[in-house]
Amino acid sequence: MAKQPQESVTVTLPAVPLGYCKLGTQVAGHTFEASNAAAIGLLQDAGEGKVFKPLGKPECGEREINFYESLAAAIAATSATGNDLNDRGDSNLTDLATLAALAPHVPRYYGQQKLFVNQRQHTFLKLEDLTHGMSKPCVMDVKVGRRTWDPLSSAHKRAIEEQKYVICKQQLGLCLPGFQVYTPQLVRQGRDYGKALDVAGFRQALALFFKSSHSSSETVLREVLRQLCGIRAWFKRQRLLHFYASSLLICYDYEQLHHVKQSATHLTNGHQLEQRPAPPVDQWVHVRCIDFAHIFPAKDAEPDQNYMFGLQSLIDIVEYMLQR
Ligand SMILES: Nc1ncnc2c1ncn2[C@@H]1O[C@H](COP(=O)(O)OP(=O)(O)OP(=O)(O)O)[C@@H](O)[C@H]1O
Numbered sequence: 023m024a025k026q027p028q029e030s031v032t033v034t035l036p037a038v039p040l041g042y043c044k045l046g047t048q049v050a051g052h053t054f055e056a057s058n059a060a061a062i063g064l065l066q067d068a069g070e071g072k073v074f075k076p077l078g079k080p081e082c083g084e085r086e087i088n089f090y091e092s093l094a095a096a097i098a099a100t101s102a103t104g105n106d107l108n109d110r111g112d113s114n115l116t117d118l119a120t121l122a123a124l125a126p127h128v129p130r131y132y133g134q135q136k137l138f139v140n141q142r143q144h145t146f147l148k149l150e151d152l153t154h155g156m157s158k159p160c161v162m163d164v165k166v167g168r169r170t171w172d173p174l175s176s177a178h179k180r181a182i183e184e185q186k187y188v189i190c191k192q193q194l195g196l197c198l199p200g201f202q203v204y205t206p207q208l209v210r211q212g213r214d215y216g217k218a219l220d221v222a223g224f225r226q227a228l229a230l231f232f233k234s235s236h237s238s239s240e241t242v243l244r245e246v247l248r249q250l251c252g253i254r255a256w257f258k259r260q261r262l263l264h265f266y267a268s269s270l271l272i273c274y275d276y277e278q279l280h281h282v283k284q285s286a287t288h289l290t291n292g293h294q295l296e297q298r299p300a301p302p303v304d305q306w307v308h309v310r311c312i313d314f315a316h317i318f319p320a321k322d323a324e325p326d327q328n329y330m331f332g333l334q335s336l337i338d339i340v341e342y343m344l345q346r
Pocket residue numbers: 047048049050051052053064073075129149150151152153161162163200269271312313314315
């Protein structure tokens with residue numbers, strides 16, 4: 023039988039549902055790959071302000087869903103009982119109140135959503151887009167903790183994790199899998215850049231990200247410090263969970279730096295300026311805990327020293343930048 027001529031079809035991956043696209047501001051984590059239909063990254067919807075995170079490996083997805091669902095249940099229980107769960111002497115209720123207190127430091131969760139991507143159905147977590155409304159989003163993903171392997175990791179996974187970002191991880195309890203910043207040109211760096219950094223390089227990357235030479239960087243740094251201290255206060259209080267390989271996502275809008283500068287000029291020389299005043303800083307600077315794929319119950323109700331060590335290093339670096 024004569025062979026039919028084959029039509030060559032070029033499929034551009036990812037194939038995503040109408041109204042969705044790749045999350046343009048994703049700086050780290052699992053991403054789409056042009057020639058691998060199984061590689062799935064984060065999606066965003068058209069202007070709705072939500073991101074969609076794929077569940078990934080089954081055990082990771084299950085832990086992350088459990089985390090967000092438990093947090094949602096704790097928030098519901100706390101609001102139903104008028105925020106007085108701590109005073110009732112019931113340890114379960116106290117735990118719910120403690121967990122609920124993490125909510126301001128985590129992206130809002132809107133449940134699960136199934137979407138067809140690359141011709142297969144995947145489950146996604148629907149989350150608040152921390153960069154929503156930013157015209158020039160600067161985004162940094164900082165992974166926290168000297169130890170980034172969880173208690174169920176194989177010896178192989180443990181070895182892989184211990185060989186990455188070695189200097190920063192061991193000395194600071196931090197690593198830098200990716201960031202993007204406007205300078206004003208958009209500069210993006212990924213995991214290879216982060217893996218090559220020593221402590222001085224890590225500090226320089228933060229100086230670049232926060233534009234420590236820019237006159238408005240103090241406003242951003244003070245707000246980042248305030249939010250980091252809020253997260254530290256929660257970790258000091260809680261004995262429920264240990265976070266492995268979890269990140270802090272730091273986002274701010276480069277565009278707003280000019281408004282801050284103009285408001286400052288307005289105040290100092292008394293002239294009327296046409297420009298709008300800057301919105302409140304917590305509307306365009308966000309620091310949130312993300313990535314709960316390796317979250318585990320705290321063993322023997324111990325505090326999460328591994329996370330707190332890294333978090334304190336980041337706070338020390340930000341405080342140092344503010345003093346200069
Ligand atoms: N709520 C959010 N809003 C905006 N961007 C987000 C949000 N969550 C995640 N991102 C973006 O996606 C990236 C990856 O997120 P996340 O760490 O949750 O994914 P992951 O694939 O589990 O990562 P890893 O490979 O480290 O396990 C972040 O660095 C950030 O750029």
